[in-house]
Amino acid sequence: MKHLRTVDDVMTHAVISIDRRAPFKDIVETMRQWRISALPVLAEDGKVVGVVSEADLLLKAEGADESRAVTAGQLMTVPAVTVAKDASIAGAARLMARSHLKRLPVVDADDHLVGVVSRGDLLKIYLRPDEDIAAELRELIMAHLMPAGSSLVRVYVSNGIVYLDGSVPDPTLQDMLVRVARTVPGVVDVTARLDAEVSA
CATH class of the missing domain: 3.30.1340.30 (Histidine-containing Protein; Chain: A;)
Known part of the structure; x- marks a missing residue:
């Protein structure tokens, strides 16, 4: 097994994302299809601009959000909490724990999305x-x-x-x-x- 030191060593490179114009129903369908609880939201240039989660959608569904937000760009949480692909695994774990998140979008030096890392990914070092x-x-x-x-x-x-x-x-x-x-x-x-x- 190669030495696992950075987020790039353990992250999932194939990542599902949506753009800011994605409508509410498409967001829900994408989450259901891929069995994920949050999606990075990308700008036209591929940079991560936010994250929309099941919690964001449930606020709308429960009527707690009375805004007219119906697209990913309107519903997303900003700024997105991201981690650099060359960040240490320990650093990513601290960030995830501090932010109470189950997964983090992984970005390169230009803030372009290159993957996603989950709690399970970070635990791979213990194998x-x-x-x-x-x-x-x-x-x-x-x-x-x-x-x-x-x-x-x-x-x-x-x-x-x-x-x-x-x-x-x-x-x-x-x-x-x-x-x-x-x-x-x-x-x-x-x-x-x-x-x-x-x-x-």
């Missing part, structure tokens, strides 16, 4: 094999410890939980290694039993 996580972490540990001298750190990963034990040449490296381990995609938790080497 990464333990062996891949351990191999990447060993490389990172060597990169951080070699300049500081010899070390003996054993890495074991089970169900995404990293276990570190052994010794390090400098006590300050203990916390740093735990922090480094937590940054590896797919890591669920880190348990460390590390001792500092004592110079003779």
Whole structure:
């Protein structure tokens, strides 16, 4: 499995969208047909200008919205909450949680729609094999410890939980290694039993 680091690595590239002129009934039909709860609304140049959701439509259906809004452009929520395709998976997860959203339109540097990412997509990193996580972490540990001298750190990963034990040449490296381990995609938790080497 390739390293999953950015939104571009996990997003769905084929995405259903509508333009601002789409009428109410077409929006409902598109959502029903594709079994999705929200649609990005695009301008003529392909840029995301808003999002229309089931909640937006239900306000209208329940009579709570007394405006004469009948098209996507009139019904949509603006500005649209989007995420850049090169954003980190952790950053996208924070944005999604903060905004209370189940999915986010993904845009390129020019704000053109290039995909959509869902909560389920972001969780794909936790399907990464333990062996891949351990191999990447060993490389990172060597990169951080070699300049500081010899070390003996054993890495074991089970169900995404990293276990570190052994010794390090400098006590300050203990916390740093735990922090480094937590940054590896797919890591669920880190348990460390590390001792500092004592110079003779």
